[in-house]
Amino acid sequence: MQDSLTHKVALIGNPNSGKSSLFNILTGLNQKIGNFPGVTVDKKSGQCILVSQVNAEIIDLPGTYSLYPKSEDERVVFDILMNEKDKHHPDTIVVVADASNLSRNLLLFTQLQDLGLPMVLALTMIDVTEKRGLQIDIELLKKLLGVPVIPINARTGAGVDKLKAAMMSPLSRKSGEGFYRSVMFGCSVVENIKFKFGIINDYKALLIAHRYNVISHFTEAEKLAVKQICEKDDFQSLSFQAKETVARYEFINKLLAQVITRTKVDSVKDRLSSKIDAVLTHKIWGYAIFFATLFILFQAVFAWASLPMEWIDMGVSALNGFFKDVLPAGPATSLFTDGLIAGLGGVLIFIPQIAILFAFISVLEESGYMARVMFIMDKLMRKFGLNGKSVVPLVSSVACAVPAIMSARSIDNVKERLITIFVTPLISCSARIPVFTVLIALVVPQDYVWGIFNLQGLALMGLYAIGFIGAIVTAKIMQIFLKTEEKSYFIMEMPDYKTPRWKNVGLTIIEKVRTFVFEAGKVIIAISIILWALASYGPGNGIEQAKIKAETQAKINGFDQAQTDNLIASYKLEESYAGKFGKFIEPSIKPLGFDWKIGIALITSFAAREVFIGTMSTIYSIGSDNDDENTIIERMKAEVNPETGKPMYSFALAFSLIIFYVFAMQCMSTIAVVYRETKSWFWPTAQFVYMTGLAYLSSFLVFQLLGLK
């Protein structure tokens, strides 16, 4: 058992080869999603019982077209295979190949085989291949390739048991039978590297010569040594790679000519796919369908999610109330209920929106439609320094910028990826919705324009438009100032249209929700606790004195118990650290029309925007277990500006505040994820300064201009 437990099987294959579906079938819900050390590429691994008593750890490596990495995803695969000491280095590899695209899929296979790793070839989409009129002689393929070849169906799971059994007896090719020899023209680089590093495998030595600068376990001295060897022998990396690829395809095509027989010529499916593409990439219909899809997506995210969100809200409130009743009153209980449970509620409330959003996105991706959207949007997006692939992050950020920024990984070009990451948080995310809702309700009447359009709804749409415009204008500015030598690529496979595999959709939803809850959740909960402490404690004995002062005042006014408690809470807050901070920053936010109370909300919102409502409830002394939005709106409406005697929340102030929330970077999770994705503090810092500056300036203008009236 000891050995079998550590047996590692890696799934390797082209993107869209059905690799993830196979992984899902092999591991089910037994998956762990993490990161490969040092990079942001998702690592999926899971346990699988091969035959009774024999366990294997299955690692789903990112999709790759070859062992010459061109993106970070591909580099991970290369790095793991090149380093035998890497803890993910597999004992066995399962090459997953799409049978309907066999020649291209076998390119990677032949490279892997040259590395001498024990392997099994799993053929997916045999049904598609047969429908296209192609018959594959599996037995002959097995004989010619010299490894077990197992046809599987990643939808039904047929053939998976045979594959598991084959994983027990993979076969490897002897070293020295590689394809590259014919193109090397007696270049002695391979021999020299083998000698220098004590490497046995020829192809491994060749890969080192080509890509030594991206091998992470190599020291600078080792890289220099390879560089010198290559220079001495005049190693032509680009031309050797091209020749190698051509030689491999020659071999593969000769082999496939024996293995594949064509039974009929044209197929209905190809023609159907052409017809669908003619519509989906049409000048008018293409965009019309895309915008209709977006419209349905927004409707779903906002309308369908509202009910489950209410349930979660009620559930958390009930839980909070329950613990407040059961546990003895005191700081510990207060921390647990108002700090921890309330913070947890702030995270859980977004689950329905994130689940619905990713259900949509994953269906769009699985069906092959997303690639068409990228295709029709690429030229437009490029005008703004973005990429057709930026569509996914920009759309996702309507729910949450954190998963959206992570999805920008698919953009190979560094500049376009950076711009996408930079502007994504400007798109209004769901955390802004509660803030917008409350502030709009304060100043925009519930009227209808032309009897159908709700005025408040239009205002909300307007805010999304402002955020979107902010994002593309920012992208345009960055495109002008950000210089890069690197060429932008859009060489991308357009997958065939397919019915989505619901199991994959389900697992994507679970994975995204889980990532959000743990990544964002950690921060939100931590901030909630800090906020609770800052609002509960203050310098000196100010807090006690505030209590006494409030009690005296309540007695004079003849307040009942609830009113007295509210007054105490309000006075306490003013004397707390949070209150002091608010007063401290008041002069700087005065030009925007904000007072120290809003100042507190701004400070706490820098952790996460949604904290605004909770903070406002506390500031306007409504018990925190009663965060009914209407009550907050009533309270805020009743607030009077001590200087003018008019209502505090004038049209100008409310809009100044709204605009601030549209643009400001107020999300610790986003900052954390941008740091992780760009591996530098420069980008999150620049983003924070830029967005906050933009917010400040815009709010200032809005307040001053609207205030003139």
Next chain:
Amino acid sequence: MSVLPKNTLATLKIGQKALVTGFTDEALSLKLLEMGCLPGAEIEMHAIAPLGDPLCISVYGYKLSMRISEANTVLIKII
């Protein structure tokens, strides 16, 4: 000897077929080669995006999209 006008992939119309004859950008050609866009391969223009760029070809029964600038580095012979 007259110089033939350079026929590149970017000049193909939808439904037109051609053979790949070579590349003008070595670094870019590596990516295209890996994707199966080989000298001698038969390609067909499958779709052109509404704004004229990028375009999508079929090669070996699957579809590959690329920008005009990338397609311009692929030399072809129309068949």
